[in-house]
Amino acid sequence: KKIRQDALRDSxxxxxxxxxxxxxxxxQLLSQSVKLRREQLFKxxxxxxxxxxxxxxxxxxxxxxxxSNMNDTIGLWFWIEIKNSLxxxxxxxxxxxxxxxxxxxxFTPGTVLDAHHxxxxxxxxxxxxxxxxxxxxxxxxxxxxxxxVQHGHEKLVEQLEKCLKKKRTISPFAEKKxxxxxxxxxxxxxxxxxxxxxxxxxxxxxxxxxxxPWEEWGECxxxxxxxxxxxxxxxxxxxxxELNFTKFIDELLREEESDKTKRLCYPSLTANWQxxxxxxxxxxxxxxxxxxxxxxxxxxxxxxxxxxxxxxxGVSKSESGWDSSFSxxxxxxxxxxxxxxxxxxxxxxxxxxxxxxxxxxxFALGKKFKDGKLLVETFSRFNNLxxxxxRERYPQPLPRLTLQIEFYFWREGGVFSNNDANVIFSSEVxxxxxxxxxxxxxxxxxxxxxxxxxxxxxxDSKGNQRExxxxxxxxxxxxxxxxxxxxxxxxxxxxxxxxxxxxYIGSVAFVM
Numbered sequence: 473k474k475i476r477q478d479a480l481r482d483s484x485x486x487x488x489x490x491x492x493x494x495x496x497x498x499x500q501l502l503s504q505s506v507k508l509r510r511e512q513l514f515k516x517x518x519x520x521x522x523x524x525x526x527x528x529x530x531x532x533x534x535x536x537x538x539x540s541n542m543n544d545t546i547g548l549w550f551w552i553e554i555k556n557s558l559x560x561x562x563x564x565x566x567x568x569x570x571x572x573x574x575x576x577x578x579f580t581p582g583t584v585l586d587a588h589h590x591x592x593x594x595x596x597x598x599x600x601x602x603x604x605x606x607x608x609x610x611x612x613x614x615x616x617x618x619x620x621v622q623h624g625h626e627k628l629v630e631q632l633e634k635c636l637k638k639k640r641t642i643s644p645f646a647e648k649k650x651x652x653x654x655x656x657x658x659x660x661x662x663x664x665x666x667x668x669x670x671x672x673x674x675x676x677x678x679x680x681x682x683x684x685p686w687e688e689w690g691e692c693x694x695x696x697x698x699x700x701x702x703x704x705x706x707x708x709x710x711x712x713x714e715l716n717f718t719k720f721i722d723e724l725l726r727e728e729e730s731d732k733t734k735r736l737c738y739p740s741l742t743a744n745w746q747x748x749x750x751x752x753x754x755x756x757x758x759x760x761x762x763x764x765x766x767x768x769x770x771x772x773x774x775x776x777x778x779x780x781x782x783x784x785x786g787v788s789k790s791e792s793g794w795d796s797s798f799s800x801x802x803x804x805x806x807x808x809x810x811x812x813x814x815x816x817x818x819x820x821x822x823x824x825x826x827x828x829x830x831x832x833x834x835f836a837l838g839k840k841f842k843d844g845k846l847l848v849e850t851f852s853r854f855n856n857l858x859x860x861x862x863r864e865r866y867p868q869p870l871p872r873l874t875l876q877i878e879f880y881f882w883r884e885g886g887v888f889s890n891n892d893a894n895v896i897f898s899s900e901v902x903x904x905x906x907x908x909x910x911x912x913x914x915x916x917x918x919x920x921x922x923x924x925x926x927x928x929x930x931x932d933s934k935g936n937q938r939e940x941x942x943x944x945x946x947x948x949x950x951x952x953x954x955x956x957x958x959x960x961x962x963x964x965x966x967x968x969x970x971x972x973x974x975x976y977i978g979s980v981a982f983v984m
Contacts, residue, residue: 475494476494476495479494480494480495496715496744525558525560525561525562525563527656529558529562530558530562530564530567530654530656531654531656533556533557533558533562534554534555534556534557534558534562534564534585534654535554535555535557536552536553536554536569536652536653536654537552537553537555537652538550538551538552538553538652539551539552539553539603550594550595550628550629550632551592551593551594551595551599551600551603552569552577552592552593552594552652553590553591553592554569554585554590554591554592554593554654555585555588555589555590556585556586556587556588556589556590557588558587558588559587559588560587561584561585561586561587562584562585563583563584564579564583564584564585564654565579565580565581565582565583565584565657566578566579566581566657567579567583567654567655567656567657568654568655568657569593569652569653569654569655570652570653570654570655571631571632571635571651571652571653572635574631574634574635575631575655576628576631576632576634576635576652577593577628577631593628594628595628595629681715681716682715682716683713683714683715683716683744684713684714684715684716685713686711686712686713686746687711687712687713688711689709689710689711689748689751690709690710690711691709691968691970691971692704692707692708692709692748692751692752693707693708693709693970694706694707694708694752698968698970698971699968699970699971699972699973700751700752701751701752701754701867701868701869702752702754702755702756702757702865702866702867702868703752703755703756704752704753705752705753706752707749707751707752707753708747708748708749708751708752709747709748709751710745710746710747710748711745711746711748712744712745712746713744714744715744754867756865756866756867757865757866757867758865759864759865760865760914761808761810761976762812762824762862762863762914762915762916762976762978763814763914763915764812764813764814764915765909765910765913765915765916766909767904767909767910767915767916767917767918768812768813768860768909768915768916768978769812769813769814771812771858771860771916771918771979772811772812772813772979773813775979775981775983776813778983778984780853780984781981781982781983781984782850782854782981782982782983783979783980783981784837784962784980784981784982785822785825785837785977785979785980785981786811786812786822786823786824786860786977786978786979786980786981793839794837794838794839794962795837795838795839796825796835796836796837797838798836798837798838798961799833799834799835799836800833800834800836801829801830801831801832801833801834801966802827802828802829802830802833802835803828803829803830803833803972804826804827804828805825805826805827805828806825806826806827807822807825808822808823808824808825808826808976809822809823810823810824811823811824811978811979812824812860812916812978812979823978824862824976824977824978824979825976825977826864826974826975826976827974827975827976827977828972828973828974829965829966829972829973829974829975830966830972831966831968831969831970831971831972832965832966832967832968832969833965833966833972833973834876834963834964834965834966835963835964835977836961836962836963836964837961837962837980838959838960838961838962839959839960840957840958840959840960841957841958841959841960842956842957844951844952844953844954844955844958845949845952845953847952847958847960848945848949848952848953851945851982852942852945852946853984854923854982854983854984855922855923855924855983855984856920856921856922856923856982856983857875857877857899857920857921857923857927857962857980857981857982857983858918858919858920858979858980858981858982858983859873859875859901859918859919859920859964859977859979859980859981860916860917860918860919860977860978860979861873861911861916861917861919861964861975861976861977861978862911862914862915862916862917862975862976862978863911863914863975863976864974864975864976866914868974870903870911870917871966871967871973871975872966872967872968873901873919873964873965873966873967874898874899874900874901874963874965874967875898875899875901875919875921875926875927875962875963875964875965876896876897876898876899876961876962876963876965877896877897877927877941877960877961877962877963878894878895878896878897878960878961878962878963879894879895879896879958879959879960880893880894880958880959880960880961881893881894881895881951881952881955881957881958882955882956882957882958882959883954883955883956884956895929895944896929897927897928897929897941897944898927898928898929899921899922899926899927899928900921900926900967901919901920901921902919902920902921902926903917903918903919904917904918904920916976916978916979923940923941923942923945924940924941924942925940927940927941927942928940928941929941929944962980964977964980
């Protein structure tokens, strides 16, 4: 219990969540790991495992007999035979031999009596062997070669003396001979509760744990191949949700007795995990260029007519100087003349680009600025970074993207601290929810992130506050103004660690 309380405090401190808490771990071991391991052991070693013997059968058929050749007195000549008269082996681990309610011996874990075999608890092994040899010779029997012995030594003699002393206290005229019994193993309260499973399949007599919201689906994978979405009927993906087992465990381990012990509904223990086996089952559609839909056309017209927005890539109004050679993890890149507005760019300009990015690869645009003051004034008026992307073919799901804005400061002849040399703001991308057009229809869809609420850096368990990009631009003007050059990188990154991602990028722009 003490370990559990410490572990629960650690879970709160490090914000690991209920799914990785000690309660979840214990219940998962009981319901899944132990069950699977038990099945594995029985399938592998079933021919070596004896049939199940109940406690009652052991008590009725395992007999205890004491011997001493010194007029039945207790001493180093004393030994006890425990014989199994059953037709099958009996596990007597942690069973005890008692005399007048005095526990004189407890069998070590792993003590198993084979059918019609005996085990001996002896005070002195040499005296015991002499007795066995003498008995065999006097009876004309052949000498046995093997004995299964547990050594009691002085501890056994001491407990036997307590037994006889108690017997004589009750009756001064009692015989010296003591009577021995075998008693079942003792199990404390917590183990008794857990020995009968804390899980129940009876929905009318069990408790449902509290459940949180589902996380996003993981990647669709078949073996080591991930990121699939069509023509892979054997692929699957999963997702989790947090389950709160604290209340149930507290009830299970409470000190006071209860007439009715609660049980946790068994199906709910695995209800924190869902598997989708249809994520790659659909047939792949044809590869085709994104078409111009209403939303993309309206966005292109708005950007083209605005004098305050800053287009880094795409449409005809792109600002010069933004270099895409800063990209990394790019497997393939094909420049396309047709832009998001459906028009073909002239003079060799790029309208959009089709890219295949490795896991964690990125399409990045970079530019160096000499005037830090002007840079801050320019960026401070923007509210969002917008990116227009389109799928390669049906039924590709929305990509998992991260948008980043990175600043690299340089001062001739001067040194910045490590915290100021480079600053990176990241954001999980958000998509517009277009039902009639957009990504799902094969058109460009807008992914965006806010300077104030989405682009953030810092924040940790030590209490350091997170800083928004808008606050950074406002509060760190001196850093920009004191730099000789500031390199800005705008990054559209594949969030997946494993899967290559194929998509079209039609526009990257800062907007008000």
